[in-house]
């Protein structure tokens with residue numbers, strides 16, 4: 001169980017994301033979980049793998065090497081043992097046996113990243129998937145159906161019911177549609193469990209959608 005005032009370890013695995021971007025991710029997470037996550041620490045994990053790694057194995061490595069409340073961000077594909085091809089690689093996952101979540105940036109990049117705007121879109125998506133997985137670490141569960149936050153964006157815990165449009169469509173409809181503000185149900189849960197009244201400081205706009213991923217490990 002994560003306690004109020006936790007520090008989040010944000011661990012870069014691979015090299016595709018800059019430290020200043022990791023700081024932005026950390027700040028957004030603190031803003032979204034205002035009063036629950038007090039701060040973050042950045043770390044880098046050297047890795048022999050390049051293309052892909054088993055998601056569960058990565059959470060176990062990070063638990064052993066870093067421990068505590070941890071978010072790993074990798075540019076490698078995160079693999080699962082799912083028989084459905086769509087779910088054989090995932091956007092992110094959380095190990096229900098510890099407080100470690102992992103996010104893959106591999107499917108979040110636009111076709112090319114040559115402009116500031118394209119990089120910001122990539123970073124924005126990484127933040128949203130990170131928020132979803134850290135939300136799981138704090139006890140939040142997926143919304144199988146469309147759920148809006150007070151600002152009209154999709155709650156970060158939105159997952160949808162099933163995939164209709166493939167990976168790229170899912171990224172645009174669900175991940176881009178998420179904001180940084182949680183819906184009333186998630187807010188109520190966090191207030192009950194952590195005894196705080198928190199409010200996201202920033203919000204972003206995006207298209208609404210209704211889809212799903214299975215962007216987490218078994219039991220999540």
Ligand SMILES: [Zn+2]
Nearest residue numbers: 142159215216
């Ligand atoms: Zn999830």
Ligand SMILES: [Zn+2]
Nearest residue numbers: 155157183186
């Ligand atoms: Zn919610």
